[in-house]
Amino acid sequence: MDGIGWAASAMVAARARLDVASENLANVSSGAFVPLRARAVLTPGGVAVFRERVGLHGALERTGRPFDLGIVGAGSFTVGAPGGSATQTRDGRFVRERDGTLRDPRGRMLLAAGGAPLRVPEDARFAEDGTVSTPQGRTVARIALPHGSSLHAGFLESGGVDAIAQMIDVLAAERGFESAQKVVTAIDGTREKSASDVARIR
Amino acid sequence: MERALLAAASGMAAQQQNLDTIADDLANADVAGFKGSMQIFGELAAPGSPGAGTVSLGTRVLLAQGKLERAGGPCDLAIDGPGFFTVIDASGRRAYTRDGSFARAADGSLRNAANQRLEGVRIPAGALSLRVLENGVVQAAFANGTRAAGRVRLAEFDAPDRLRNVGGALFEATPDSGPAREVVPGGSDGPKLRFGMLERSNVSIVEAMMRILTAQRAYEANAKGVQAADEMLRIANNLQRG
Numbered sequence A: 001m002d003g004i005g006w007a008a009s010a011m012v013a014a015r016a017r018l019d020v021a022s023e024n025l026a027n028v029s030s031g032a033f034v035p036l037r038a039r040a041v042l043t044p045g046g047v048a049v050f051r052e053r054v055g056l057h058g059a060l061e062r063t064g065r066p067f068d069l070g071i072v073g074a075g076s077f078t079v080g081a082p083g084g085s086a087t088q089t090r091d092g093r094f095v096r097e098r099d100g101t102l103r104d105p106r107g108r109m110l111l112a113a114g115g116a117p118l119r120v121p122e123d124a125r126f127a128e129d130g131t132v133s134t135p136q137g138r139t140v141a142r143i144a145l146p147h148g149s150s151l152h153a154g155f156l157e158s159g160g161v162d163a164i165a166q167m168i169d170v171l172a173a174e175r176g177f178e179s180a181q182k183v184v185t186a187i188d189g190t191r192e193k194s195a196s197d198v199a200r201i202r
Numbered sequence B: 001m002e003r004a005l006l007a008a009a010s011g012m013a014a015q016q017q018n019l020d021t022i023a024d025d026l027a028n029a030d031v032a033g034f035k036g037s038m039q040i041f042g043e044l045a046a047p048g049s050p051g052a053g054t055v056s057l058g059t060r061v062l063l064a065q066g067k068l069e070r071a072g073g074p075c076d077l078a079i080d081g082p083g084f085f086t087v088i089d090a091s092g093r094r095a096y097t098r099d100g101s102f103a104r105a106a107d108g109s110l111r112n113a114a115n116q117r118l119e120g121v122r123i124p125a126g127a128l129s130l131r132v133l134e135n136g137v138v139q140a141a142f143a144n145g146t147r148a149a150g151r152v153r154l155a156e157f158d159a160p161d162r163l164r165n166v167g168g169a170l171f172e173a174t175p176d177s178g179p180a181r182e183v184v185p186g187g188s189d190g191p192k193l194r195f196g197m198l199e200r201s202n203v204s205i206v207e208a209m210m211r212i213l214t215a216q217r218a219y220e221a222n223a224k225g226v227q228a229a230d231e232m233l234r235i236a237n238n239l240q241r242g
Helices: A003-026 A163-198 B002-027 B205-237
Strands: A036-043 A046-053 A060-062 A069-072 A077-080 A086-089 A131-133 A139-142 A150-153 A155-157 B037-043 B054-061 B068-070 B075-080 B084-088 B094-097 B101-104 B129-132 B137-142 B145-151 B154-156 B170-172 B181-183 B192-195 B197-199
Touching: A003 A036, A003 A046, A003 A163, A003 B002, A003 B205, A060 A069, A163 B205, B002 B037, B002 B054, B002 B205, B075 B084, B075 B129, B129 B192
Parallel strands: A069 A155, B075 B197
Antiparallel strands: A036 A046, A060 A155, A069 A150, A077 A086, A131 A139, B037 B054, B068 B197, B075 B101, B075 B192, B084 B094, B084 B154, B094 B170, B129 B137, B137 B145, B154 B181
C-alpha cells in the first residue's frame, strides 16, 4: 500500500474514534451504560478500528426509590417478556406494576432465578444476596447473582462514561484526522511536483 | 462523522430535556406536596447494531416523603406516610395530591388554591374553629361544644409510580396505577394526618443545582463533539487543493 492509502486509513480510523467518543458522550447520563472503546489495529490493509465494550461499571448512586436496584460486582438482571427472549441488563430502574411485577423503563419485566416474572409485594425487602422477602421475613423470590456480588435496593448504577477521557478522545481524533490529512496533502504535493516539474523540458 | 454528529446531537437534545425537568423541579420547589421527577435516559441501539446515541425513556416521579413543617394556614394538613388527599373540582373530576393547604369555603367544604374540594369533609355553618385528628376525623368547635364534621380519608394506589402528574402537586389515576383505594389514616403502621402542618416539596435545591451543572457540562461536551465532527468534515472537504 502506498503512503496516501496509509494516511487515508488513518483518517478513517480517526473518524471511527470520534464516532465512539461521541456515542459515549451522548450516553453520559444513561444509567448503567457500559462505555465503548475504539481499538486501533495495524493490518496489512491499513489501520483498522474495532469497537468493543469496556467492562467498566459506574458508581452506585442513592435514589431512595424502593424498587431501584443496583449491583455491586459482576452479574446482571434478566429482563424480558415471560416466554419471550430474555436480555441481561445492569440498569435497575424498576417500577412496580399493579400485578406486582417489576418493569424497567423499556417495559421489560424483571425475571426471577427460574425465568418466571418476579412478583413482589408493595413493601418488599431486598437482601444483599438477591433474596426478596416480605417485611415479615417470608422469602418471595430470588434474583440470581454470581458469588461475591451484592444487590442494593434504593441505589442505581450510573453510567460508566468518563466525560473527561472522552473529551480528550474527541480532541485526539480531530487532531489525528488533521495530521493524516496533512500527510495526504504532502504526498499529493510531491506527486504533483514529479508529474508536472520533473519531466519539464526547458 | 455523520454518526458522530447524530450521536452528539442526540446527547445535546437529551441534556436539554434533562434541564427542562430540573427547571420544573426548581420552579415548584416551594409548592407544598410537590414531588420532584427525573428524566431517564438509555442507549439508543437496535439489537446487534452499534449504538446511535441516547434517547429519553420518559420521566419518573420520586414519591419520597417531603419534610413536614408547621404552617400558619387555617386548615393546613400534612400526610405522614404514604397516600394522597382526594380533591374534586367543579366538574366532579377527581385528582390526588399531597398538598394539604386548604381553606374553609362558604359552602362548608375545604378547598385548595385551585378551588378543588377535599373529599369527605362538610363543616356545619357557624363553626368557630376546626381541628383534624391523626385518624382523619374532623372536629368543628361551636360555642357549646364540638361536633364531628366528616372524616378525611386517604387514597392509595397499587402502583403509585404510574400516576400521571397533571401539573404542580396534582396527580390523576391511570389504568396502570389502578383505581384509588380508600385508606383510613391513623392506624398503628399506616399514614397519619398532621393538622397545622404542611409537607414541603421533596426537591432539594442543592441537589437540583448540582444536576443543572452536570447537565450543562454534558451539553457542552456533546456540543464539542458536534464541533469536532464538523471540523473533520471541513478538513475532508479541503483535501482537494486548488
